[in-house]
Amino acid sequence: MTDIYAPTSHDSINLVELELYHLLMNYRATEGLAAVPLSVGLSATAGRHAVDTHDNIWAQNVTLPEGANLHSWSDAYYYSDHRDPTVMWDAPSRIGSSYTDSGYEISAAGFATIEAALSGWQGSPGHNSVIMNEGSWSSATWNAIGVGVIQSDDPSLEYNGRIYHVWFGQQTDPSGVPIIEGTTGDDDFVATSFADIIQADLGNDTIDAGAGDDMIDGGSGSDSMDGGAGDDTVTYENAASGAMRLSLGGTAGVGGQSDGDVLTNIEHAIGSNFADTIIGSTLANTLNGLGGADLIFGNDGADTIDGGDGDDALVGGGGADNLIGGAGIDTARYAGSAAVTINLATNTATGGEAEGDTFSGIENLVGSQNADILTGDANANRFEGLGGDDVFQGGLGADTMIGHLGIDTADYSDSASAIEVGIHRTGVGGTADGDVLIYMERIIGSAFGDDLVGGGTAPIIEGAGGNDTIIDYGGAATIMGGDGDDTINAGTGADSIDGGAGIDTVRYANTSAVQIDLAAGTGSGFAAEGDIFVNVENVVGSNAGDTLTGDDQANRLEGLYGEDTIKGGLGNDVLLGGGNADTFVFDAAGFGRDLILDWQDNYDKIDLRGSGLTHASFTEVDTAQGVRLDYFNGVSTDAIHLFGASLSPSDIDSSDFLV
Structure with a gap:
């Protein structure tokens, strides 16, 4: 016995039932009647009724009561005098199908072929009127149909085990259409003019989905699938193994279940649970990678690309695409595009192939060969700029930014707190926390007191706001301190240093002797060789014998160790020789009021x-800090204030001067 109150293998539509459906629709078309869509509920009803007739009545040798006919069920008899029509009408809901309205059935038995069964109905006025909406059925509009056929050709069974049930209904099935199933052989599918679900099996199948928005699963084998009119989808979600390369552009598939498949007039694709390559067409495609690390190309058209599970790479191509990463670490790629501007935090994109694109679940970006602007979100993002002068703004999260070719910029101007960041080191604080910069030529700090490390592959450093500490590890660097009192640790190479606003200091503590002239804006000697300066107020020399010269501003010049020569120039300067015997140069009147x-x-x-x-030109004044040497220059009094413990005017004599 077969349980007809549970799904059976005949709930779907097989190819014989599909062929009978076409015969019925073609017959209706001879009178100009519209085709009727298959119903999942009525197909289940027809299929289970065929199973019930075959398995539970004929195979069990059940004798029906007198007057009962083929419309009978094993648990509910239908009589030719129609004494209880609800046995037929209520059958779809009684067996638990999705069809909730009344159903009307025509049945036939014993015919050797479906063509013969149709001929039998055509020769019966009562059956023919149901099919063709004639007579008492002229006011009915069929909006749903189900077909159930069993042809066991078993001579031991009544009617040789051949039963045909077709159900009609006026309600459109809210649950949609049934699955059309193939066989293990090489099948030819000709689907309906409505939205179909096609499930082929083994064999090299030919599928014509016809009109309607169809879902097609070609199964194994080298299949030819034509979606026909409508928005059609091919799916490989049931593939048992193997990554595949699938194209909607007519190129044969390679690998996995797609191997040898050729797709025509198919707009959308669902991949397998393996690492697939899916290539869209020039139309608006919906492409879903499902599981595995997929590579998906949308090509032109406004595509929706969903990577599904796995670490996927999505290439939208032209058109305003919706890129959905799904689970895993997913990447949106624009390698073949013109310059793009993408912001994952605001979900916006402009320029090139990114124009109009939106993002969800995308962690990483690969830009174009042009000048891109890539901005991250609060996740750990990875950005690759490829060619062009790119700008990266990682946002929160531990980001990896790889510039590749061009003058590329890591921009931290959006950070809400101070940062520490540099080439080949892990960032700390603010939006730099956890960041790694690779092949980055330019670093822009925050509005706070940052520690920025550059030089080498990052020769451009901009401190922006705050009291920054900037370290140059070598190479011809361009350093801009920006606002704030910045400290710039210069490295080797001919550097261009602009302190910006504030009181800024350049340091050469870790080099051999240097010569710095702030008035001329030049440097020479070891790490200072070729350096130029703008808006630098203070200098700290090396541990060797430096020559440090100020300008007409208030400078602080510090020699550290070594026998240094220090000249403050105009302005009220602070001078420190450091260890060893140092020389302080005052070679013109009007040198200001300086402190040593x-x-x-x-x-x-x-x-x-x-x-x-x-x-003798000076008046010596004893002070709490030491001795002040005053000189009236005719306009004002210049002073050299010598700070020293227990220093008094008597300690200062002509031996302390070079004249």
């Missing part, structure tokens, strides 16, 4: 040789 904070009596010298002054 670490005067070492009997070691350090005051060089007046270019000024025409001598020791």
